[in-house]
Every structure is written in C-alpha cells, then in structure tokens.
Amino acid sequence: MLAVSFASWLDLPGFSISEWLQGTPLIPRLPSVAIAQYMKCYAEELGLCKNIIPHTRVNSIQKTGDVWTVTGVRADGSCFSYTSKHVVLACGKMKQRQLELPRRNPALPIVYDALDMKTYMTNDSTLGTSENNARVVVIGDGISSVDAVRVCLENEIPVLHVMRRTERQLKNTVLSRLSPSQYPEYHLVYRMMIGKDVHPLYERTTASSVVDVDEKSVLTISTPKGNRYEKASMLAVCIGRVCDMEGILPGKYTFSGYQCDQDPTLYSVGSFAGDHFVRFLVGGCLDVARSIHSFYKDKNNNDT
Known part of the structure; x- marks a missing residue:
C-alpha cells in the first residue's frame, strides 16, 4: 500500500530519502513499508539507535x-x-476507537484497519463467496475506511459503507482535497462515497450509524429514513484512534x-x-x- 504523503515530504534532517535510495525516487509516493525501512535506516545512519529503546x-x-x-x-x-x-x-x-454498541456478537469478526482485514481474509476463504454471501460493513468516512473499501473491492467482496457525515459534509473532508492524478485509488472511492460513481459491489449510506448487532450478526443501522437491517460477514470499524x-x-x-x-x-x-x-x-x-x-x-x- 502506498504512503499517503509524497516521499519528498517525508525527508528527515541529515539523511534524505534520496540519499537512502542513492537517487531520486521514480514515483512520488513510496510504499508504506519502504518509508518504515527508511526511518529504521535513518536511526542507524545517524547513530541514534543507542538513544532508542523499541x-x-x-x-x-x-x-x-x-x-x-x-x-x-x-x-x-x-x-x-x-x-x-x-x-x-x-x-x-x-488505541483504536471502539464502536459503542449495547451488546456484542462474538461470532461477528471486527477489524479496525485494512491490514487486519487482509489478515482475516487470508484465514477465511469463504468471505464474499456463496458460502457466506453477507456483505462486509465498513464504518467511517476517512482515509482508513477508504483503504478498507478498496481491499473489499479488490477481492471482489461486496461492501456496505456506513458514514456518519452527510453528503454535503463529505465534500469538505481531507479526501475531497486529494488530487485525482496523485491519489487515483482514493479519488475513485471518494466519488462513490458522494454518489458520483457506482460499483456493483459497493453501496453507501450517509448520515448513518450502526446502533446494534444481534446474535445472528444482523446490524441495526440508523439512517435519515429510519432503521435498516443488514447481515454482516465482517465489521470494519474505521473511526479513528485515541491516545490512551x-x-x-x-x-x-x-x-x-x-x-x-x-x-x-x-x-x-x-x-x-x-x-x-x-x-x-x-x-x-x-x-x-x-x-x-x-x-x-x-x-x-x-x-x-
């Protein structure tokens, strides 16, 4: 997965990404794993490891x-x-921000980011198949929720995207300001979020929130038109993190x-x-x- 920030924005003092790569990056956005490796090498290059206790x-x-x-x-x-x-x-x-529900269903898998979602999909090959035709429900309207939606669509898994913001509010978020040319993968999902594009495996509901889940993994979703009910195969809660x-x-x-x-x-x-x-x-x-x-x-x- 590519980092959101351009590589040139992530240079640290004294040892740039270009110096680490021994040349200018060929693409403006490097993979996240590459940025993590650069930061590890940065500490080694500047002799900072003795000051860091991981x-x-x-x-x-x-x-x-x-x-x-x-x-x-x-x-x-x-x-x-x-x-x-x-x-x-x-x-x-x-600490992942938790979804506050009056009850929990241990049988319903809950993940909090795209990485956890990929790990679960690796271990459960029935997700999105005829054996388990319930949709994945993604909650949130930020970058992490878009990553979760992308993982679903790339694996041809149907997804219901539940967003608290209204369509008008979505047009004033960070996602709305991302350049289509530099962030095509986010822009494609953002257009679906605001109703400009459609995808056969994607459905959205704005100004909505999940308020309950029963023993059969059926979610109660509060919408402007009243409650709707959706059986979920997985719940991706992408509503941010908190300091603990x-x-x-x-x-x-x-x-x-x-x-x-x-x-x-x-x-x-x-x-x-x-x-x-x-x-x-x-x-x-x-x-x-x-x-x-x-x-x-x-x-x-x-x-x-």
Missing part, C-alpha cells in the same frame, strides 16, 4: 519537584526507570500547540498533538527542540 511499555510518568520519572517494561521483561527535566509525549494514537494515557500520566493536562498549558516541561508531538500525518512530525519536533534548547540556554546564562 518494544517497550511505559507504565508510569510522574513528576516529583522539578524532575520527571518515567518507568516501564522492556520486551525481555526487565524494568527501566529514567529521570529527566523534560518529557515529550510522542506515543501517537495507538489512563493510569500512566496522573492529572489532567491540556496542550495549546506542542507545550503543555499546565507544565512547560511537558510536551507532545505527532498525532498526540494533532499532527496526524508523518510529514508534520519534523516541524513539531524541531519546535520542541527549540523550546528545550532555549530553556537550557537561559539557565546557563542565569548561572554565569
């Missing part, structure tokens, strides 16, 4: 006096504890930009700060680095 889980972020203490567990089960004058929350939005800091960072903290309103030594970057695209990361991180550098520069000046 596969860890942070359990606690607490402040005592003017010192932060961050504790957690490494992949091998060993514990760690670090102290610092500043903390930057760069954990992103890792509950139990980790005590207290209530808000951010106006990258710096915390309540504590100037606490920062956030990336999707935690509202920068949902990778290409925005560099600017946010540079702003935080500037702020921390100014703190120590002023401190040194006051000490002399």
